[in-house]
Amino acid sequence: MTAYLCELAWVGGGRPEADVLVELDGERITKVAPGTATSPPDTTRLSGLVIPGFANSHSHAFQRALRGRAESSGGTFWTWREGMYALADGLDPPSYEQLARATFGEMALAGITTVGEFHYLHHDRGGARYADPNEMGKAVIVAAREAGIRVTLLDACYLRGAIGVEAEGTQRRFSDGDAEAWAERVSALEQGPEVRVGAAVHSVRAVDPASAATVASWAAQRDAPLHAHVSEQQAENDASLEAYGSTPAAVLAEAGALDARFTAVHATHLAGSDFGLLGRAGATCCLCPTTERDLADGIGPARRLADSGARLAVGTDSNAVIDMLEEARAVELNERLATGVRGHHPPAELLRAATLTGHACLGWPNAGRIENGALCDLVAVDIHGVRLAGTNPDDPIPSILFGGAAADVRDVVVGGSLVVHDGHHVALDVSRELRVALNAIDR
Ligand SMILES: [Zn+2]
Numbered sequence: 375m376t377a378y379l380c381e382l383a384w385v386g387g388g389r390p391e392a393d394v395l396v397e398l399d400g401e402r403i404t405k406v407a408p409g410t411a412t413s414p415p416d417t418t419r420l421s422g423l424v425i426p427g428f429a430n431s432h433s434h435a436f437q438r439a440l441r442g443r444a445e446s447s448g449g450t451f452w453t454w455r456e457g458m459y460a461l462a463d464g465l466d467p468p469s470y471e472q473l474a475r476a477t478f479g480e481m482a483l484a485g486i487t488t489v490g491e492f493h494y495l496h497h498d499r500g501g502a503r504y505a506d507p508n509e510m511g512k513a514v515i516v517a518a519r520e521a522g523i524r525v526t527l528l529d530a531c532y533l534r535g536a537i538g539v540e541a542e543g544t545q546r547r548f549s550d551g552d553a554e555a556w557a558e559r560v561s562a563l564e565q566g567p568e569v570r571v572g573a574a575v576h577s578v579r580a581v582d583p584a585s586a587a588t589v590a591s592w593a594a595q596r597d598a599p600l601h602a603h604v605s606e607q608q609a610e611n612d613a614s615l616e617a618y619g620s621t622p623a624a625v626l627a628e629a630g631a632l633d634a635r636f637t638a639v640h641a642t643h644l645a646g647s648d649f650g651l652l653g654r655a656g657a658t659c660c661l662c663p664t665t666e667r668d669l670a671d672g673i674g675p676a677r678r679l680a681d682s683g684a685r686l687a688v689g690t691d692s693n694a695v696i697d698m699l700e701e702a703r704a705v706e707l708n709e710r711l712a713t714g715v716r717g718h719h720p721p722a723e724l725l726r727a728a729t730l731t732g733h734a735c736l737g738w739p740n741a742g743r744i745e746n747g748a749l750c751d752l753v754a755v756d757i758h759g760v761r762l763a764g765t766n767p768d769d770p771i772p773s774i775l776f777g778g779a780a781a782d783v784r785d786v787v788v789g790g791s792l793v794v795h796d797g798h799h800v801a802l803d804v805s806r807e808l809r810v811a812l813n814a815i816d817r
Pocket of ligand 1: 432434492639691
């Protein structure tokens with residue numbers, strides 16, 4: 375495969391161009407030529423609007439198993455968490471891998487070419503180590519490879535049940551005991567052409583400030599991405615203020631975590647001073663609106679974050695929904711609900727959050743755009759089907775952003791290889807994979 379010819383392609387960030395020939399060498403783009411009438415004989419045609427691959431900047435793949443089982447039961451974030459723990463407790467490396475492969479297959483069908491898997495289910499029941507202490511993380515990496523997508527394994531340090539509280543029950547499977555043991559284990563994970571290893575501080579609830587500093591320094595030494603759940607719930611802020619006299623963002627800043635490699639996941643309940651901390655650091659804030667609304671977290675202050683200098687990304691988090699267009703538009707639509715005003719984020723800015731910025735915050739700065747030298751990740755969105763028929767070909771981005779869905783993704787190219795063709799995964803029967811994986815676990 376040496377070239378793709380796109381009916382329309384979003385290149386350079388402006389209005390899409392027609393008849394765009396994308397040539398490649400291996401996984402990288404070598405030429406982008408709009409207005410190409412004739413193409414080489416071994417060219418694959420991509421119809422509709424071709425955009426860069428989506429980066430799903432925050433995922434817990436196994437939580438896909440809660441879809442439809444945890445939305446209608448009432449309660450709070452904290453009662454939802456009990457159900458999530460019960461699910462986690464039933465998983466072992468084979469079932470974790472099977473479920474992740476199926477979930478990543480669904481992501482590929484949705485046009486996600488890179489996933490940031492925020493991984494904390496490290497150990498066996500009771501905290502016992504597997505023969506290879508990275509067996510669960512390696513299961514995630516294998517699952518992504520088999521699903522044909524790139525992965526950044528954000529290996530999370532998770533040491534306590536809450537501030538000053540020992541990890542107990544299922545949480546013991548998450549804990550390495552201390553940050554040094556976490557660092558030693560994670561250092562044994564290997565990267566590859568389709569795999570990055572990043573670090574995560576689960577939250578200031580689960581990681582004390584000194585341990586967060588150890589994780590931050592591990593990531594800094596390797597120039598690796600560092601992610602953390604930040605202020606998802608007001609209760610987290612209250613606990614942090616009571617224990618440390620500082621907000622979670624300020625605790626992480628003090629630990630040396632905040633810089634351009636840092637991503638604050640959620641950032642829903644920020645104090646006024648947190649905006650400057652995140653903005654001046656050039657950090658990314660990853661909003662996960664479909665999960666945040668499901669868990670009654672609240673609405674993230676995306677516009678104010680962007681105005682403060684933070685970059686925005688989006689993620690599917692609990693995977694109750696896997697649709698990056700839905701995540702991206704919800705950033706705008708939620709702010710409309712919160713403010714009574716429309717038009718906070720231009721559609722192209724939202725699309726960049728779901729592609730370019732997302733890839734950068736996962737350690738793939740050469741992905742998420744269609745240009746020379748970039749990784750060849752292409753997503754063809756059908757603009758002729760029932761949802762998007764009549765789209766203005768001169769200005770299709772608003773249509774796909776506000777009217778499109780994951781089901782409109784027809785073809786997906788990851789690193790030059792066609793992973794999804796005409797709405798079907800080329801290697802996996804994804805619905806069957808999901809059925810088998812979900813039936814195999816006790817929910
Ligand atoms: Zn999360």
